Amino acid sequence: xxxxxxKYDLLAELNxxxxxxxxxxxxxxxxxxxxxxxxxRVTLTATDLxxxxxxxxxxxxxxxxxxxIPAKKLLELxxxxxxxxxRFRLLENHWVQITSDRRNYKMVGxxxxxxxxxxxxxxxxxxxxxxxxxxxxxxTAFAISMEESRYTLNGAQLTLKPDMIAMVATDGHRLALAExxxxxxxxxxxxRPLVPKKAMTEIQRLAGEAxxxxxxxxxxxxSHLFFQVESRLLISRILTGQFPNYxxxxxxxxxxxxxxxxxxxxxxxxRVSQLADQRSHALKFSVGQEGVELSASSPEYGEATExxxxxxxxxxxxxxxxxxxxxxxxxAAPDGPISVELKDEQSAGQFRxxxxxxxxxxxxIMPMRI
Amino acid sequence: xxxxxxxxxxREASMLRLDTTPILHVDMDAFFVSVELLERPExxxxxxxxxxxxxxxxxxxxxxxEARRYGIHSAMPLRTAGKLCPHAIFLDGRHxxxxxxxxxxxxxxxxxxxxxxxxxxxxxYLDLSGTGRLHGPPLAAAHALLTExxxxxxxxxxxxLARTRLVAKVGSDQAKPRGLVWVPAGAEAKFLEPxxxxxxxxxxxxxxxxxxxxxxETVGQLAGIPEERLQEFFGRWGTALYxxxxxxxxxxxxxxxxxxxxxxxxxxxxxxxxxPALESMLSCxxxxxxxxxxxxxxxxxxVTLRIRYAGFRTVTRSKTLSEPTHLDPVLLAxxxxxxxxxxxxxxxxxxxxxxxxxxxxxxxxxxFDPEWREKLERLARATDQLRDRFGFAKVQFGGSLGxxxxx
Numbered sequence: 121x122x123x124x125x126x127k128y129d130l131l132a133e134l135n136x137x138x139x140x141x142x143x144x145x146x147x148x149x150x151x152x153x154x155x156x157x158x159x160x161r162v163t164l165t166a167t168d169l170x171x172x173x174x175x176x177x178x179x180x181x182x183x184x185x186x187x188x189i190p191a192k193k194l195l196e197l198x199x200x201x202x203x204x205x206x207r208f209r210l211l212e213n214h215w216v217q218i219t220s221d222r223r224n225y226k227m228v229g230x231x232x233x234x235x236x237x238x239x240x241x242x243x244x245x246x247x248x249x250x251x252x253x254x255x256x257x258x259x260t261a262f263a264i265s266m267e268e269s270r271y272t273l274n275g276a277q278l279t280l281k282p283d284m285i286a287m288v289a290t291d292g293h294r295l296a297l298a299e300x301x302x303x304x305x306x307x308x309x310x311x312r313p314l315v316p317k318k319a320m321t322e323i324q325r326l327a328g329e330a331x332x333x334x335x336x337x338x339x340x341x342x343s344h345l346f347f348q349v350e351s352r353l354l355i356s357r358i359l360t361g362q363f364p365n366y367x368x369x370x371x372x373x374x375x376x377x378x379x380x381x382x383x384x385x386x387x388x389x390x391r392v393s394q395l396a397d398q399r400s401h402a403l404k405f406s407v408g409q410e411g412v413e414l415s416a417s418s419p420e421y422g423e424a425t426e427x428x429x430x431x432x433x434x435x436x437x438x439x440x441x442x443x444x445x446x447x448x449x450x451x452a453a454p455d456g457p458i459s460v461e462l463k464d465e466q467s468a469g470q471f472r473x474x475x476x477x478x479x480x481x482x483x484x485i486m487p488m489r490i
Numbered sequence: 491x492x493x494x495x496x497x498x499x500x501r502e503a504s505m506l507r508l509d510t511t512p513i514l515h516v517d518m519d520a521f522f523v524s525v526e527l528l529e530r531p532e533x534x535x536x537x538x539x540x541x542x543x544x545x546x547x548x549x550x551x552x553x554x555x556e557a558r559r560y561g562i563h564s565a566m567p568l569r570t571a572g573k574l575c576p577h578a579i580f581l582d583g584r585h586x587x588x589x590x591x592x593x594x595x596x597x598x599x600x601x602x603x604x605x606x607x608x609x610x611x612x613x614x615y616l617d618l619s620g621t622g623r624l625h626g627p628p629l630a631a632a633h634a635l636l637t638e639x640x641x642x643x644x645x646x647x648x649x650x651l652a653r654t655r656l657v658a659k660v661g662s663d664q665a666k667p668r669g670l671v672w673v674p675a676g677a678e679a680k681f682l683e684p685x686x687x688x689x690x691x692x693x694x695x696x697x698x699x700x701x702x703x704x705x706x707e708t709v710g711q712l713a714g715i716p717e718e719r720l721q722e723f724f725g726r727w728g729t730a731l732y733x734x735x736x737x738x739x740x741x742x743x744x745x746x747x748x749x750x751x752x753x754x755x756x757x758x759x760x761x762x763x764x765x766p767a768l769e770s771m772l773s774c775x776x777x778x779x780x781x782x783x784x785x786x787x788x789x790x791x792x793v794t795l796r797i798r799y800a801g802f803r804t805v806t807r808s809k810t811l812s813e814p815t816h817l818d819p820v821l822l823a824x825x826x827x828x829x830x831x832x833x834x835x836x837x838x839x840x841x842x843x844x845x846x847x848x849x850x851x852x853x854x855x856x857x858f859d860p861e862w863r864e865k866l867e868r869l870a871r872a873t874d875q876l877r878d879r880f881g882f883a884k885v886q887f888g889g890s891l892g893x894x895x896x897x
Contacts, residue, residue, distance in 0.1 A: 292813075292856050369857045399850040442854060466864075468857060486855040489867075 121185030121210040123157040127203050127220075129177040130162075134195045136329070136352065137166040139322050140173045141191040152188040154235045155208070155216075157181045161351075162208075165238055166191060171319050172238045175352040187216050188229045197225060241346050241353055242339050245311070246280065246304045250327035250334035250349070256287035257320045257327075259298040259481050262448045264317045265291035275316040275359040277366075280338075282307045287315075288366055294445045294485040295366055296452070300478055313345055314363055319356035323347055326354055371470045371484060374461035376434045378407055382458050382473065386450040388426045392416045393443035395424040402488050403443040405469075407462065408436040416443065439465045440490035446471075449483040465490075512628040512651045512675075514616040515658035516599065516635070519646040519667040521612035522552035525591050526581055528644055537562070537578035544572025544580050551583050555667060586840075588612075590757060591643065598642055602635050604878060613662075615655055629672055636670055653678065657737045659691055678737035683710035690734050697731070700724075709735055752782045752790070755842025761800040763837045769829070773889035775843045776825055778882065780818040783845060784874055787853075789814030790845035793821055795828040798840035807832045814849050817866045818887060821845065 134153075142150045145168070154165040163176040187210040197218065198206065207219040214229035257276075265273035276289035279299070286299030315323075327336060330349040339346040340358070347354040389403065396403055396416035406413040411430035417423035439462060449471055450458075456475030463469075471483040518524065522540040527533055537557035542548040550571050553562045560575035571578065592611045599606045602625055605617040616635075618628045625631035632651045639647055650661020652673040660682065661671035673681045687693050687701055687709055700723070706712050712735040720728035733739070754775040762768065772795075783790055794808040807828050815821065825843055856863070876885045 290857060292858055293854050295857055364858045366857075397850075400853060402853060440853065466855070484857070486857050488853040489855065490853065 121157050121187050122183040123162055123179040123181045124205045124207045125179040131198050133164055133175045133177050136175055137173055140166040140171050142168040149230050149234045153191045154188055156186040158184050170357045172355040186232045188232055189216050189227050239344050242341050244337045245339045246307045247335045248338050250330040250336050251332055254324050254327035256298050257324050259452050260287045260289040260296040261320045263289040263294055263296040275314045277363045278315050279312050281310045296483050298479045298481045314359035316359050371468050374463045374470050376437050376462040378432045378460050379457045382455050388414050389446050392424040392426050395422050396443050401442045401444045403441050405441055406438040437462055440488035445485050513655050513658045514632050515650045515662045516614050517648055517662040518612040520552050520554050523554045524645045525588055537575050539571055539578050540581050540583050542568050542582055544568045654739045656739050685709045751844055751846040752779050753844035754778050757840045761837035761839050770890050770893040771841055774893040776822045777818050779845050780821055783816040788848040789816050791847035793824045794844040796842035800837045800839050
């Protein structure tokens with residue numbers, strides 16, 4: 121293997137691989153990139169066995185072939201090199217020589233045959249606009265459970281139908297759901313894979329690179345999801361298990377409704393949360409004729425009360441919510457009015473940004489007992 | 491066994507401050523030594539050291555008052571103690587035995603107040619408020635309690651009675667051995683004034699040295715320093731110091747005391763391999779543990795079963811739950827499975843449970859909680875309320891009937 125490549129061409133692709141490469145892995149080869157030179161392109165592959173990325177850039181190939189290079193070290197080095205051509209050459213014992221002008225480096229590689237095989241892209245199913253997928257992820261990813269024990273909640277459910285796309289995520293206490301109409305040419309059946317959280321971050325990165333009007337080619341087989349943007353391909357294992365039957369818990373008769381401005385609401389929750397219990401983040405949310413009263417107290421730090429004036433003609437209600445759950449949502453919601461819809465102090469509350477009707481965005485939080 | 495952590499979960503610091511009802515701190519005198527002396531009365535009056543042999547590694551766990559005269563104190567290396575008093579009697583510690591006696595003591599304490607916090611194996615705080623009609627005014631109750639412990643266990647103990655936990659603790663320390671110090675409300679400053687700052691719990695060698703550098707040796711001198719000045723020197727600890735010097739409980743004192751695990755065990759009067767008896771005891775211990783979890787607003791993530799067979803071989807087996815809980819049936823089902831799998835069908839001397847990896851989260855309701863969960867929550871709340879008033883054994887699951895005594 122021998123080739124030369126422009127620094128910025130290479131750096132852009134290296135940056136994309138970094139989210140996939142494992143930092144703390146017990147399998148040494150997973151901290152390496154597979155580097156393959158063929159035709160007029162060099163292809164880089166990174167994997168953590170759950171998530172893989174394959175990307176390529178133009179290069180002048182002198183001798184075709186492949187090798188592996190420590191991913192983090194390569195990125196650091198390439199970042200520091202001046203803008204010029206970089207030459208790569210595979211030496212004996214899997215070492216790789218890297219040359220830039222009169223600068224000379226040799227990195228310890230590993231046998232390329234040990235690099236895990238990456239599944240090939242099957243027949244594409246459908247094209248998804250990058251902007252839509254990215255928006256769905258931004259509105260839901262934060263609600264994914266971090267608890268490893270609740271394995272099927274460690275990802276979001278992506279629903280694709282011929283005329284709509286939706287994403288829903290939950291950690292068992294709150295649930296974020298966003299959906300939008302889009303006609304997917306060529307899609308006949310419904311598909312509902314579970315996308316792992318780490319993959320969602322990388323999809324967003326990929327979507328960002330694709331630009332506003334970019335398209336992501338989507339495909340799946342029995343155990344993998346494939347997202348391709350031009351020469352970049354992200355492959356994620358599908359989370360196994362049964363996603364909870366979330367439709368059954370979507371509130372239907374939350375008839376106590378009040379509308380708040382996102383910014384005002386967000387600022388008040390942030391301030392009041394300062395004095396909420398540090399562990400439970402419990403906030404008291406009282407709705408009455410005057411509007412909303414938010415309050416919190418912490419045995420260590422003190423207490424806080426704020427009022428947001430707003431007309432409300434319904435029955436008064438006092439309900440407890442985890443302040444952090446509210447803030448997560450308010451950070452993802454667009455500016456404008458937010459409809460808060462409650463039923464009673466033991467039933468889930470629903471929050472909907474009214475300005476976001478393109479995505480029919482709903483966020484549902486179970487209350488805290490107060 | 492009374493309920494640990496009850497105190498801190500249900501009484502806030504501000505309430506303690508305003509409440510003039512005395513707090514009782516009960517502290518056993520040279521506890522480990524006293525327990526040993528029960529079995530070996532011939533050692534009475536001699537310097538006795540518990541912890542191990544002086545030619546071995548280790549530290550002193552407890553020393554009799556006679557041994558203390560030679561300068562021996564807890565946490566001192568055994569070798570040093572051996573040099574200070576070569577003719578002292580050195581005993582190996584028997585912690586199971588001490589735990590058993592500690593349980594007995596706790597049982598007696600819980601007769602005097604529903605609010606008992608075992609601060610360690612040999613000391614406890616009681617809130618005597620509202621017990622007047624049963625036990626008389628706090629001072630009379632305290633006296634009766636000390637007499638009762640003496641009569642029932644033969645173990646010496648001391649107590650301090652005061653408005654705050656801090657003063658009560660300093661009081662019991664001053665009362666030792668076999669004494670009772672009452673610090674009436676309003677007299678705290680006068681009581682603390684002449685004492686060395688080291689007598690205040692939480693002030694160790696480091697703070698003492700820092701204070702001495704400021705020319706402060708007594709609590710009285712410390713109380714004369716403005717709060718701002720202490721804050722300047724010690725930061726948040728300064729605020730705590732200021733409060734302590736004025737006999738108030740500091741927040742830090744309460745918050746730091748969060749339990750890391752909750753455990754209960756029972757030693758059978760005679761070893762048993764009767765399955766119903768063992769399962770019934772398991773249910774009883776589980777209910778006690780679960781109630782303590784709820785009292786402290788905690789959830790447990792791991793459940794541990796401990797079985798000690800005749801002959802002292804002990805088996806400990808744990809299981810991690812898929813999500814933290816404080817509900818009896820969930821915890822008990824896990825314990826039962828552990829018991830089923832690991833009990834060797836042999837006579838059991840002791841059976842115990844432990845709830846670990848505790849977290850706060852009790853109050854968050856779940857989206858996908860089955861309906862039975864909310865019902866169990868309501869059942870647990872109702873049970874706890876009844877037990878607070880009428881005692882543990884008055885309401886229980888059928889599985890532990892005939893097993894749970896009122897302690």
